[in-house]
Each structure stands twice: as structure tokens, then as C-alpha cells.
Amino acid sequence: MRNFSRYLYIILFFFSFNTGFSQKGKFEIKNGDFLLNGKPFTIYSGEMHYPRVPSEYWKHRMQMMKAMGLNTVTTYVFWNYHEEAPGKWNFSGEKDLRKFIKTAQEVGLYVIIRPGPYVCAEWEFGGYPWWLQKNKNLEIRRDNKAFLQECEKYLNQLAKQIVPLQINHGGPVIMVQAENEFGSYVAQRKDISLDEHKKYSHKIKDMLLKSGITVPLFTSDGSSLFKGGSIQGALPTANGESDIEVLKKNINEYNDGQGPYMVAEYYPGWLDHWAEPFVKVSTEEVAKQTELYIKNGISFNYYMIHGGTNFGFTSGANYDKDHDIQPDITSYDYDAPINEAGGATPKYKALREIFQKINHNQLPEVPKPVKIITIPSIEFSKISSLFDITDRQKPTVNDQPLTFEDLNIGNGYMLYRRKFNKAQRGVLEIKGLRDYANIYINGIWKGELNRVFKKYDLDIDIKAGDRLEILVENMGRINYGAGIVHNLKGIISPVKIGETEISGNWEMFPLPFDQFPKHTYQHKDITDHSPVIQEAEFRLSETGDTFLDMRNFGKGIVFINGRNIGRYWSKAGPQQTLYIPGVWLKKGRNLIQIFEQIKYQHSVNSIDHPILDQLAK
Structure with missing residues (x-):
């Protein structure tokens, strides 16, 4: 009985030590x-x-x-x-x-x-x-x-x-x-x-x-x-x-x-x-x-x-x-x-x-760091235009562009599209851009608008029968200051060309990217600055933390095994890598998916350290 009490005391002591403090x-x-x-x-x-x-x-x-x-x-x-x-x-x-x-x-x-x-x-x-x-x-x-x-x-x-x-x-x-x-x-x-x-x-x-x-x-x-x-x-x-x-x-x-x-x-x-x-x-x-x-x-x-x-x-x-x-x-x-x-x-x-x-007592030993690995070049076997996805969606149609909130999406992207029956030439102006947009005519890139740099207009030449497309990205709602009460996303004011307000028959395609789009990847023709989705499998013999090297890419988001690990904007910096936690990788087969807006690449790799302080030149 004495030995049992001794063992019970040891067990209780061990339990209390390993659970910190648990008494009221x-x-x-x-x-x-x-x-x-x-x-x-x-x-x-x-x-x-x-x-x-x-x-x-x-x-x-x-x-x-x-x-x-x-x-x-x-x-x-x-x-x-x-x-x-x-x-x-x-x-x-x-x-x-x-x-x-x-x-x-x-x-x-x-x-x-x-x-x-x-x-x-x-x-x-x-x-x-x-x-x-x-x-x-x-x-x-x-x-x-x-x-x-x-x-x-x-x-x-x-x-x-x-x-x-x-x-x-x-x-x-x-x-x-x-x-x-x-x-x-x-x-x-x-x-x-x-x-x-x-x-x-x-x-x-x-x-x-x-x-x-x-x-x-x-x-x-x-x-x-x-x-x-x-x-x-x-x-x-x-x-x-x-x-x-x-x-x-x-x-x-x-x-x-x-x-x-x-x-x-x-x-x-x-x-x-x-x-x-x-x-x-x-x-x-x-x-x-x-x-x-x-x-x-x-x-x-x-x-x-x-x-x-x-x-x-x-x-x-x-x-x-x-x-x-x-x-x-x-x-x-x-x-x-x-x-x-x-x-x-x-x-x-x-x-x-x-x-x-x-501290009167010796501090605990510093825990060992998580293992770091590198992933060699991953070749993208599947690449397709984002327009292949929107072309298969049924749009919402309205006289004026609607906001993200109007269409019940919180984050991600929205494609705004309008077909023109007659030519329009002049300065495209979107004062209510929230926050970043690439402009296309018939799928061909014409320029970038960007709230970060206060760029809200672009010279444009639209011919009869042309299709204007504006791919807008929500880059995060304001989190500090009085401006927090003005936080709608998308296009929140009329679109103008010259002094003319462009109204009627705006088509909108929400792209929330709450999960990566499923696609057959049959598209072959990718033009310069075309928005693309790309996918590849890669295999690992061991897992560990790593840093995806995005320096050759432009702007987009990355999914690893179905998880959105975040946004990159290598064209701007200062962040040039994306952290991948090792616990989100698997031994054996893994899946990487990228949505790239402006500068797609055929391969990607990881390195063993972050690059967080490299502004684009």
C-alpha cells in the first residue's frame, strides 16, 4: 500500500508538471x-x-x-x-x-x-x-x-x-x-x-x-x-x-x-x-x-x-x-x-x-527548430487561361458594375465584362477601383490599374464588337483608421471612357477562390499577361518547412494540398517567397496550384530561407 501511494504521488506530480497549472x-x-x-x-x-x-x-x-x-x-x-x-x-x-x-x-x-x-x-x-x-x-x-x-x-x-x-x-x-x-x-x-x-x-x-x-x-x-x-x-x-x-x-x-x-x-x-x-x-x-x-x-x-x-x-x-x-x-x-x-x-x-x-531557475532549453527542406523544380503539366473558367459560368448582369458585397463574396477576384456595339476611344477611368485590376480587350492585356499607386485610368481603344474585361482583385479591407467604414470591394463607382459613363449590360463573374477551381486544362494558347491557372503534382520523401521561391512570377496566389497559403506580388516586393508549413505537406504525392495574373512560369521550386526584404527594381 505504501508503494502504491508513492507511485500515485509520482503519477500526480508528473501529470501536474506536464499540464502546467490546473488548480483554480x-x-x-x-x-x-x-x-x-x-x-x-x-x-x-x-x-x-x-x-x-x-x-x-x-x-x-x-x-x-x-x-x-x-x-x-x-x-x-x-x-x-x-x-x-x-x-x-x-x-x-x-x-x-x-x-x-x-x-x-x-x-x-x-x-x-x-x-x-x-x-x-x-x-x-x-x-x-x-x-x-x-x-x-x-x-x-x-x-x-x-x-x-x-x-x-x-x-x-x-x-x-x-x-x-x-x-x-x-x-x-x-x-x-x-x-x-x-x-x-x-x-x-x-x-x-x-x-x-x-x-x-x-x-x-x-x-x-x-x-x-x-x-x-x-x-x-x-x-x-x-x-x-x-x-x-x-x-x-x-x-x-x-x-x-x-x-x-x-x-x-x-x-x-x-x-x-x-x-x-x-x-x-x-x-x-x-x-x-x-x-x-x-x-x-x-x-x-x-x-x-x-x-x-x-x-x-x-x-x-x-x-x-x-x-x-x-x-x-x-x-x-x-x-x-x-x-x-x-x-x-x-x-x-x-x-x-x-x-x-x-x-x-x-x-x-x-x-x-x-529568473531564479534555469530557463527551459530552447526547442529544436522545425526541419527545413527544399523542393527541386516542379514542372507544371497543366496550364490554362482563367477565361476558360469564366466563359463556362453564367454571369450576373446589371446596368452598373456591382460590388463584391452585392454579389455575396468577401474575398478573391471579380471579372467585369462588357461588349460594345460601337467604338469607344479615350481614357478608361475607374475612380472607384477596389483595389487592383488588369484590363483586357478580347482577352488581350492592355494595362494595369492599381489603387496602391493611385493609378485609376488608362488609354484605351475599343472597336465595335470588342469585349472589354476588367479583372479586379480585393487586396484586403482597411483595418485601421476612420477609413474602415468605407470598405466595399470591386468597382464601386461608374466606369467612364472619356466623359461617357459606360452603363448597361455589365456581366460579372465572381471568383472567390475559396477553393481552387476544378478544370480540365485543355486550353493551349496562353498570351502574354494572360491570367492563368496552373497545377502540378510533386512527390516528397520527407516533409519539413520550406519557402516557395516566387521571384520569377508576377502576382497571384498559391494553394498547397488544397490550402491557400497566401498572396505573392513579386513584381512589387518586398516579399519574394511564400512560407509552406511542413505539417501541410505529405510524404508521397502533393499538389500545388497557382493563379498567376501577369507573368506565368512553367516551373517553381522552393529554397531553405525566406526573402522578405527585396523590393522590385
Whole structure:
């Protein structure tokens, strides 16, 4: 009996060690401190978003965080990732938020949840479902009945996932954020009163409480924007604030003159746009700021500790005075301490040394990196014009071009076609282009229009009987700023040639590419700049992560074994490769499918490293 008790103790000890912490606990904000089970606690967190990392790699990335010295993982929750269509919710498979949270607990990390409903995050539409725009009575981020009803549905669905995993129920969730960076939105939307802004943000807080959230709430804003962004009953935290005295002063003003003090987003890297240089932040700068926070007892969250990838059509876009749109690249590497493929960077190693100095115990060993492989040249045996597909579809016909939203597609492409009974010559103008288009006459390429470069017109010569085709790509909805409320895609204004508005008999062919089109690939004649779909099989004797080399291609998307791994735009850069997770490859037969808009190639290969900082010449 004594031996049985001894073995039982060993089994229970082993189980508790390998599952992190599983007892009910308490996390609170009291007397100016974060208290974990009654003792002062400093949050050393890293942000990692589960949709940007294959689920098979979640544990590895979290172990990397733990080995660096962090005690918490923070994640946004993306509303549009889970509500796939109105009322159709998915929290399974790659979208299993509970599994992500439980994995953190197993590794020994606490969890902070940032559910929005608005999240920014360089994510399509800031996390909002695109179809919210179809309701003409709804305005996002506002005290609007129709919008708040949708928010409440979302937060109630989310609560089912996270309420049972709060620390007081034995889970690792210690805090939840209310709204996100609302102060900057308030500053930009001066057409709305501060009182109305506050009514809206406090209603979001009330919804979270009503849904069953009992852990502390917090807000996250630039430290000069607390007036608009702070919410009574939620701890204000500052984004990007490096000055300790400024941090404390602003938090004190909106938190009864006391802490705790937290930087909810400290940036060890930065986001990146197509056609703009890849942004880097030095290791020395990040290490110095980290030491300053630690020395002053400041809690903080690295945004990002590990960025991952904007798979599929999930990347969003920004804009500024010089750019009508700045689409985010597919890689979300972010120059983060843990790179896109989960590897330790020099920045990671420097930070680990800092955390080891303040840790009484030896930090865990850094996990081994995922194996990297290369794939030799894959020859495309099947190539066909995209027009072969649209020619077999039945179009929607309307007097004016319709938007993506009008035709119930959120992402991808739309082909607009019109036949002309009489000649038209002059400047083709599409001021309402959203976002990128190639122009064809009778299937022959005539030029490119591009919202990124503010190019909205093109000289054109159409003869009687000609067919004009405009292939439009949605490059991601705006995710930050006041412009987020203007996010329709496709062609959203009349098309003109000269001063003449072209109306009547517009044909539209939606091409959402939610899956790659099935095709017989019998087309032989591919002209220059023709949009093509191409397909090939390749075999692997081993699997591993790899980077598809797209430098010889132009612009398009790639599917691997049925998964859309993202957009490339080699003609612009700076990203020239696409990350392929090894867990999405198979020993034996694999399938690659590419939609290329402007410069197709007969073969493709992969290399053993990413190219993320090479702008096109």
C-alpha cells in the first residue's frame, strides 16, 4: 500500500508538471498591483495569433516563449475567422481557440484574450465580417443598435469558449481586453461626440461582463489617447510607450492615481506593406527597452513575439496621405524575436539572456527548430487561361458594375465584362477601383490599374464588337483608421471612357477562390499577361518547412494540398517567397496550384530561407 501511494504521488506530480497549472486560482488588480493568488505578479507576455500559425505548431511556439522567459501569451480573437457566414460559427480544427488556450496552460503560460470586437492586427477588415456592410442600417464601431446586436452575438459565442478557461475556473485566462485602440478612432472621428463614443465602448464592456467574463478587463491605447479610449472599470494600458514617467503619469490620470503599469503592445518589430521596404527594429534597441521595463517593474507584452503568416486572404490594409491603400504582405514575420517559421533570431537570444538574469531557475532549453527542406523544380503539366473558367459560368448582369458585397463574396477576384456595339476611344477611368485590376480587350492585356499607386485610368481603344474585361482583385479591407467604414470591394463607382459613363449590360463573374477551381486544362494558347491557372503534382520523401521561391512570377496566389497559403506580388516586393508549413505537406504525392495574373512560369521550386526584404527594381 505504501508503494502504491508513492507511485500515485509520482503519477500526480508528473501529470501536474506536464499540464502546467490546473488548480483554480485568482488574478486581480488591487492596491496598484497585479495579484496572482494574492502575490504581486509582473506580466511578461508575448503576442501570438493562433490563426497565423498551424495548430500543430502552437505548442512549439509557446515552448519557445517559455524558454525565452515569458510567463504569458496574448492573442487577438478574430470575429470574421469564426463567423464564416451569418450565424455559422466555427471553433473547430485550426480555429479551436479552446485548444490554443489549453495548450498554453500545458506549457505553463497564462493567457490574455483580446476579443475586440475590433482588433486591427493588420487583419482583413480589422476582424469584422465583411457582410456587416450589407446591412444599410449598421455602422461599425458606433453606438448603433444593429451593430451592437451583432457584437453581442459574437461576444456570447466567444464567451462559451473562454469563460470555462478563466483562472477562477482552473484555466489560464487572466485578463480580457474591451474594444481595442479606441482612443485613436475617437481622435479621428470628430464627427461623433465623445459622449456617443463612450456609450458605445462601455456597452462593449457591459456585454463582456454579461457574457460571463469575471477576470479583470483592460483597454489598450496610445498613452496620449486615454481620454477617448479608456473605459471605467477597465485598466488602461499603453501601446508603444517607452518613457516610464509618461507611462505612469497617463495611467495614473485614468486609474485613480495608481498602477499597475502595463504596455500592452511593445513593438520589437513592425508591420509591412507591399511595394514598401521591409521594416526592421534593432536587437540593441529592443534589449535596452526590455531591461528598462523590467528594472521599473513594468508589465509588458511583445507585439509580436511571433507573427506567423497571413494565410489565404486574411491580410488587411492601411492607408495614408500618400497611399489610397497599403495592403499588408502575406508574411507576418514582423521582424519578431521568433521568426515566421518559428526559429530563434539574434533578438530572441538577446532577450533570453536578459530574462535568465532575473529568473531564479534555469530557463527551459530552447526547442529544436522545425526541419527545413527544399523542393527541386516542379514542372507544371497543366496550364490554362482563367477565361476558360469564366466563359463556362453564367454571369450576373446589371446596368452598373456591382460590388463584391452585392454579389455575396468577401474575398478573391471579380471579372467585369462588357461588349460594345460601337467604338469607344479615350481614357478608361475607374475612380472607384477596389483595389487592383488588369484590363483586357478580347482577352488581350492592355494595362494595369492599381489603387496602391493611385493609378485609376488608362488609354484605351475599343472597336465595335470588342469585349472589354476588367479583372479586379480585393487586396484586403482597411483595418485601421476612420477609413474602415468605407470598405466595399470591386468597382464601386461608374466606369467612364472619356466623359461617357459606360452603363448597361455589365456581366460579372465572381471568383472567390475559396477553393481552387476544378478544370480540365485543355486550353493551349496562353498570351502574354494572360491570367492563368496552373497545377502540378510533386512527390516528397520527407516533409519539413520550406519557402516557395516566387521571384520569377508576377502576382497571384498559391494553394498547397488544397490550402491557400497566401498572396505573392513579386513584381512589387518586398516579399519574394511564400512560407509552406511542413505539417501541410505529405510524404508521397502533393499538389500545388497557382493563379498567376501577369507573368506565368512553367516551373517553381522552393529554397531553405525566406526573402522578405527585396523590393522590385
